[in-house]
Amino acid sequence: MSKPSFVYVTYIATTIERLYQALTSAEFTERYMFGRRVESTWKVGAPVRYLGRDGKLSDSGEVLEADPPRRLVFTWRVEFDDALRREGYSKVTFELEPLGGEVKLTVVHDELREGSGVLKGISGGWPKALASLKSLLETGRPLAISSPESASAGEAAAIEAARRTPL
Amino acid sequence: MDKVFKALADPSRRLLLDRLRARNGQTLGELGEHLDMSRQAVTKHLAVLEAANLVVTLWRGREKLHYLNPAPIHEIARRWIGEYERTRVAALADLKRALEEADHE
Numbered sequence: 001m002s003k004p005s006f007v008y009v010t011y012i013a014t015t016i017e018r019l020y021q022a023l024t025s026a027e028f029t030e031r032y033m034f035g036r037r038v039e040s041t042w043k044v045g046a047p048v049r050y051l052g053r054d055g056k057l058s059d060s061g062e063v064l065e066a067d068p069p070r071r072l073v074f075t076w077r078v079e080f081d082d083a084l085r086r087e088g089y090s091k092v093t094f095e096l097e098p099l100g101g102e103v104k105l106t107v108v109h110d111e112l113r114e115g116s117g118v119l120k121g122i123s124g125g126w127p128k129a130l131a132s133l134k135s136l137l138e139t140g141r142p143l144a145i146s147s148p149e150s151a152s153a154g155e156a157a158a159i160e161a162a163r164r165t166p167l
Numbered sequence: 168m169d170k171v172f173k174a175l176a177d178p179s180r181r182l183l184l185d186r187l188r189a190r191n192g193q194t195l196g197e198l199g200e201h202l203d204m205s206r207q208a209v210t211k212h213l214a215v216l217e218a219a220n221l222v223v224t225l226w227r228g229r230e231k232l233h234y235l236n237p238a239p240i241h242e243i244a245r246r247w248i249g250e251y252e253r254t255r256v257a258a259l260a261d262l263k264r265a266l267e268e269a270d271h272e
Contacts, residue, residue: 005192007234009223108225127241143245 005110005120012101014137019103031142032132042066045087047073071095087118171239174219180212187235
């Protein structure tokens with residue numbers, strides 16, 4: 001049986017080259033990935049680093065496959081949280097396919113652990129980031145979004161927020 | 168968006184989505200297990216869910232696996248629930264669940 005995995009498919013009205021650029025350049029990622037700037041040459045074997053707004057390493061990995069602008073596969077380890085970091089490397093695949101005037105973007109995040117905290121986090125994080133990416137490419141504006149930390153912190157944070165927020 | 172609402176209007180199709188939410192990446196056979204639905208009916212419902220982009224399929228070797236795609240439902244939520252109201256909505260949903268669970272004990 002396959003390990004836990006996250007799959008997200010969206011259709012974006014743009015060109016395949018522009019979408020590939022948006023996935024691989026810091027100028028774009030910082031506008032839709034919660035301020036994270038990506039750094040990589042995107043050649044097979046090259047390191048991939050996502051840096052947070054504070055300049056600290058947020059996530060890291062290594063390019064496994066690169067077929068620009070159609071396909072990119074790299075490993076992914078969360079670096080900003082010790083417990084999540086200990087879950088080790090998972091794998092992210094971007095597949096881009098032009099269809100009519102749109103590009104079908106498939107994001108697969110797999111090779112995650114059973115009961116993975118990373119899966120919980122990315123299940124909240126990717127949809128927000130990718131919806132914002134779609135908005136950025138189609139309208140020139142990203143979405144106003146809260147951080148993935150607040151999206152994934154779960155019940156404790158929600159209860160804490162409920163205590164502090166007058167309803 | 169019409170396709171999404173039509174796909175969600177059927178309880179059998181919602182049940183299939185629930186099963187994928189519980190365990191993502193299942194074959195047609197696995198999805199149909201212990202369901203009061205013919206293989207044909209499952210196939211038909213999955214086609215409707217796929218057309219609405221609620222379910223996507225990926226090949227793993229010879230197996231065609233079905234995955235829940237969160238994109239359309241996320242877009243619906245975003246359209247009617249503001250990003251900053253979401254924490255409150257989630258808190259209220261948690262409260263409701265906690266109270267209902269307490270009632271059952």
